[in-house]
Amino acid sequence: MTTIHAEFERLSRVFDRIGFPLKTAPPASNTQIDTLTEVTGITVCDDLKDLWQLSNGSRKYFWLADGEDEEFTPHAFLSIKEVISQWKLFAPYDQALYSQWHDNESWGERDPRIQRYFLRHRKWLAFTNSYGSNQQLYFDADPTQQGTYGQMIMFVHDPDGVYWSGKSFLSFFKRSNDLLEALSDAPELLVERLELEDSVNSLGPGLRAPDTCHEVEFDFNGIRVTWMESVKGRASTSESLPKHPNPLENSYRVIDLPFILKIHHGNLLFEDDGLEFDFGSIKGRDHIRVAGYNKIFVNGELRKPHTDT
Structure with a gap:
């Protein structure tokens, strides 16, 4: 069993524990994954591919958590089709749009592992969504020399900024599961933060109590x-x-x-x-x-x- 498989089962156990069995999508095919690379020019890590081949997206449900405590930001895991759609939407707003702003005063401080002068970059691949794209987790295919290919970076809107979030998707997924697992001791709180109460009537046949x-x-x-x-x-x-x-x-x-x-x-x-x-x-x-x-x-x-x- 790969580590992603183990983490996926761990996530599933958390959802079982709080009374909302994990709802998955059909797995992504090799063709769909190849199409992602062909369209975007980005080769993602095997861990992301493995998760898509377990479930091609979370179907709008929040599976991932970014933060330190119960005030975490929940994220939905996008399908490959949704990832490509997001990438096409923002690809025209690559670095050229911001070239006139390339000065330190305009951009302020940024983690040295992240390219400094971008808010949208065709080498950043959004694969999560939170609150209407106000926060998105990116696979970074263009880090600085201090960074690592495939590191996780977070785009946050209003005020706009980009922040380092993890050295790899696997490390982020583990940290997310650590947080969700800890909070599952208070199931009502976690259900509220993941907005699962809104889906209580959408549980599938055989998934109700x-x-x-x-x-x-x-x-x-x-x-x-x-x-x-x-x-x-x-x-x-x-x-x-x-x-x-x-x-x-x-x-x-x-x-x-x-x-x-x-x-x-x-x-x-x-x-x-x-x-x-x-x-x-x-x-x-x-x-x-x-x-x-x-x-x-x-x-x-x-x-x-x-x-x-």
Whole structure:
């Protein structure tokens, strides 16, 4: 097990401890990682690649913490698509825009490991977001001679500044987990700081407290679906009309907003708040069991969502 895998499991245990199991995205493919390098010209460290290949972003949830105590700044981990979008947005505002300001009086003090005269730089790759980009963590691909390639630097808006935050992503991730782990002794505080209370109604099927869930079954012309429903009985179904005698020619849905399980012409899809995952094809007499977020079993075997190759 790589260190990133160990830290990821550690993060997952923290979220379990405070009662909010970690919600992940499908893993990034090698093609997606290669595209990041091709578009930006930046080769990121293996540790960042490993985390993307565990979950391609945190899906807007705060996973990372920058700070020393309960007043830390929480950060969401961006997907590769979001990273590229951010980079393209700010690439036009590279150093040329600020060349007329290259004097010490305008820029003040800055850590000697960080290039002095930039606020936005095409060799800085933002891979986190906090409070609408007011704070972002960068992978620094252009450090000074005193710095290290791949060091972590933080952009802070209003007043604008760039600050050194760690020698590597792994060291930052470990420090973040140290803080979250320590604060998990006060779960209510950590839930509030990570803004998880706002997502309490968005926990996936099977992720609500066991005493508030029960299994319900649906039969779609021989295709059985087992779903974890809340005691309030929110789940409903729909199917395509007119009905075809072959169930694999029809479309069916189990709806428990914001979650939707779709069986569309023999393909199994799971949607969470507009984000759709493809779980492959099924057959006419299959049994589909949704046991939790991205925990979908077909005839007793766990399915993994498909990713680009």
